[in-house]
Amino acid sequence: MALASSKEAAAPARPPSGTPSRGFWSSTLGKKTVMAVSGLIMLGYLVAHVAGNLKVFFGPEEFDGYAHWLRVMGAPVLHHEWALWIVRIVLLAAVGAHAVSAYQLSRRDVRARPTRYAHRRKGSSYATRTMRWGGIIVGLFIVWHVLDLTTGTVHPGGFEQGKPYQNVIDTFSTWYGNTIYIVAMLAVGLHVRHGFWSAAQTLGAGSARRDRALRLVANGLALALTAGFIAVPVGVMTGVVN
Amino acid sequence: MKLNLRVWRQKNDAAEGAMATYQVDGISPDMSFLEMLDTLNEDLILRGEDPVAFDHDCREGICGACSLVINGDAHGPERTTTCQLHMRSFRDGDTVDVEPWRASAFPVVKDLVVDRSAFDRIIQAGGYVTAPTGAAPEAHATPVPKADAESAFEHAECIGCGACVAACPNGSAMLFTSAKVNHLNVLPQGAPERETRVLDMVARMDAEGFGGCTLTGECATACPKGIPLPSISAMNREWLRARRKAKG
Numbered sequence: 001m002a003l004a005s006s007k008e009a010a011a012p013a014r015p016p017s018g019t020p021s022r023g024f025w026s027s028t029l030g031k032k033t034v035m036a037v038s039g040l041i042m043l044g045y046l047v048a049h050v051a052g053n054l055k056v057f058f059g060p061e062e063f064d065g066y067a068h069w070l071r072v073m074g075a076p077v078l079h080h081e082w083a084l085w086i087v088r089i090v091l092l093a094a095v096g097a098h099a100v101s102a103y104q105l106s107r108r109d110v111r112a113r114p115t116r117y118a119h120r121r122k123g124s125s126y127a128t129r130t131m132r133w134g135g136i137i138v139g140l141f142i143v144w145h146v147l148d149l150t151t152g153t154v155h156p157g158g159f160e161q162g163k164p165y166q167n168v169i170d171t172f173s174t175w176y177g178n179t180i181y182i183v184a185m186l187a188v189g190l191h192v193r194h195g196f197w198s199a200a201q202t203l204g205a206g207s208a209r210r211d212r213a214l215r216l217v218a219n220g221l222a223l224a225l226t227a228g229f230i231a232v233p234v235g236v237m238t239g240v241v242n
Numbered sequence: 243m244k245l246n247l248r249v250w251r252q253k254n255d256a257a258e259g260a261m262a263t264y265q266v267d268g269i270s271p272d273m274s275f276l277e278m279l280d281t282l283n284e285d286l287i288l289r290g291e292d293p294v295a296f297d298h299d300c301r302e303g304i305c306g307a308c309s310l311v312i313n314g315d316a317h318g319p320e321r322t323t324t325c326q327l328h329m330r331s332f333r334d335g336d337t338v339d340v341e342p343w344r345a346s347a348f349p350v351v352k353d354l355v356v357d358r359s360a361f362d363r364i365i366q367a368g369g370y371v372t373a374p375t376g377a378a379p380e381a382h383a384t385p386v387p388k389a390d391a392e393s394a395f396e397h398a399e400c401i402g403c404g405a406c407v408a409a410c411p412n413g414s415a416m417l418f419t420s421a422k423v424n425h426l427n428v429l430p431q432g433a434p435e436r437e438t439r440v441l442d443m444v445a446r447m448d449a450e451g452f453g454g455c456t457l458t459g460e461c462a463t464a465c466p467k468g469i470p471l472p473s474i475s476a477m478n479r480e481w482l483r484a485r486r487k488a489k490g
């Protein structure tokens with residue numbers, strides 16, 4: 001509320017600072033919706049990805065065979081690797097949309113609160129900060145991960161297309177491969193934990209009654225993804241996968 | 243009681259401000275936080291200094307005029323308004339930091355007073371009903387399901403104080419706007435403007451320069467009226483629904 005008395009103290013009332021826009025993308029809620037939908041698409045992919053990764057525990061034939069199937073998926077309707085390329089394009093679009101909306105919203109948020117309180121409370125922006133830093137870590141990881149195990153550009157061993165089992169073992173035989181991967185998976189876990197629940201709120205699925213269930217699913221998903229992904233380097237390190 | 247106060251002093255909206263330290267003596271635990279500031283101001287006036295400017299009106303927790311971030315908490319350590327916060331929540335000899343609401347959409351006017359007219363403009367954008375109201379109608383004339391009535395009452399409790407914005411690390415006004423939107427959107431009286439209300443109020447909120455919501459929940463923790471965090475999701479639901487309707 002604005003009091004008449006607060007105005008006479010000094011300056012005249014500020015004019016409205018902007019013209020309202022009805023556009024979807026120019027709205028903070030529109031950008032959040034893009035962020036939530038793209039996040040959920042990536043989340044769906046991660047669930048499929050972790051399930052596929054765990055096949056590494058059944059040996060090279062099954063794991064490499066699975067990788068081969070990914071390339072003939074959809075055949076004979078689809079040409080070789082078409083399905084895979086469709087998935088890649090959708091994911092690329094999701095990562096791009098997610099990163100752009102995250103960047104624009106974060107800039108706006110920082111501008112909306114330029115002055116800090118002299119008396120600072122601990123932890124008040126924990127979720128916001130972990131989402132931003134965690135998101136950046138995950139983004140950098142995705143780049144490294146593609147260069148490592150898809151293109152082989154930064155792969156430590158003799159990278160061989162079609163031999164993912166051996167490639168995975170090579171990556172997780174280096175200390176930095178393990179470190180980067182495990183740190184990134186912890187970041188993914190934290191990101192999904194707040195992200196899944198947030199996406200539900202953004203898309204209007206949140207309510208007092210459903211809150212516990214949503215948080216439970218978010219925590220469960222985060223835990224399952226992180227544990228499932230980390231199982232692979234741990235498997236290599238302990239010699240279970242060799 | 244005796245307190246060591248550190249208060250934000252700023253001459254006007256253009257001046258640089260700074261924290262200033264004051265000793266306040268003779269505080270009773272039964273005083274409200276604002277009465278404690280009155281005590282300080284009486285002292286400052288007697289000494290010929292400029293009293294500390296702060297907003298207040300009803301002093302009974304219903305108008306939304308009082309503000310103040312006290313030791314980093316909007317409205318201080320208890321879940322109530324600053325005018326209803328009593329000095330028994332502090333201990334003799336405490337150092338207490340008092341700051342204005344911080345958000346670029348709420349510029350400081352003087353000392354602890356900020357301009358909250360951005361909220362008024364959000365209300366003007368759609369926080370009303372267009373049906374002619376006249377005298378209070380017969381209560382049974384328009385039946386309202388109990389759950390809807392309760393939701394409307396819960397959201398109508400918002401006094402527009404702005405603590406939610408002050409507490410938010412992004413300076414977001416989503417809790418306030420959601421309280422206002424949900425209050426009218428669940429009622430039959432608010433139905434004619436159900437879509438335009440949420441679209442216009444959200445657009446105005448964005449235009450005022452408030453930040454986006456990252457769902458940290460600081461707002462709902464600070465709110466003296468207990469507007470709950472899921473209200474934001476309920477408004478998002480209304481917004482998405484209104485966009486779909488506007489299209490098709």
Ligand code: HEM
Pocket residue numbers: 032033035036038039040042043046095098099102103105106131132134135136138139140191192194195196198199200202203454455456
């Ligand atoms: C390119 C790398 C990524 C970046 C830079 C990033 C950044 C962010 C940021 C900053 C937020 C919160 C921003 C806000 O609400 O204002 C966020 C939310 C979210 N992220 Fe990510 N993220 C990335 C990758 C991922 C991945 C791989 C997933 C898939 C699991 C994901 C899922 C989500 C979800 C579901 C949300 C919540 C959306 C909402 O609040 O409605 N993100 N991301």
Ligand code: SF4
Pocket residue numbers: 399400401402403404405406407417418421461464465466467468469
């Ligand atoms: S939602 Fe709560 S904190 Fe925000 S303006 Fe309303 S009463 Fe104040």
Ligand code: FES
Pocket residue numbers: 297298299300301302303304305306307308323324325326
């Ligand atoms: S002065 Fe009215 S609510 Fe505090």
